[in-house]
Amino acid sequence: MLQEVHIDYRLSEKEKNSMTRITTDKNLVTHINVFTVSPENQQQLVDVLVEAAQSTIRKLPGYISNNVHKSLDGTKVTTYAQWRSQADFEAMLQSPETAPQLQALSQLVTSFEPHLYEVVFVDEAVAE
């Protein structure tokens, strides 16, 4: 018994730019990559990831979203990205434009653990 509801949002420009939704929608694949860094390199790693996102990644076919997270303990940076398909994601890795960026990343980090995922469960707090 699906019931449709009608919600009005008023979004600022800032909010419009932060609309990545985690969803079980099957028409996307999620790439989560956990980078391990020395705390003194954490901000530089963030800067490299943001620069790559803005100059290259966002222009590639199949790109949906990309989000960068900085751990409070200084030792991790984690990216959460959505792509239209696994093929689009793999084409990004093979792109000549991303090669120098991947090289720059690899010199900053101790290790990284990239995996493709499907979202199998979503839940959010019920408004009180």
Added chain:
Amino acid sequence: MLQEVHIDYRLSEKEKNSMTRITTDKNLVTHINVFTVSPENQQQLVDVLVEAAQSTIRKLPGYISNNVHKSLDGTKVTTYAQWRSQADFEAMLQSPETAPQLQALSQLVTSFEPHLYEVVFVDEAVAE
């Protein structure tokens, strides 16, 4: 120069339940936990996480959202959760209700890597 725009959404019940938004909003903390599992245990780990989410986690103070991701290669399960504050997150870990669930989880996994994060960059594709 913030410009407000007005967007109407019509959401089904299913969509209403998948509205986790990744945002640089400072009034939340993000917990990303990467569990490493044998592929034969991956689905059982998902089941334990979903059961814990539904029976316990979602009722705790400061809970905002919780999402479970299954890696396509079978070796990882990653949770992406949002809490109102670090204190709320830590109270969840100390809750007597979550103790048996954490115990069940630890027996299923090879290792896990939990970290608290702030979101420092968000980007999404511009609609064509």
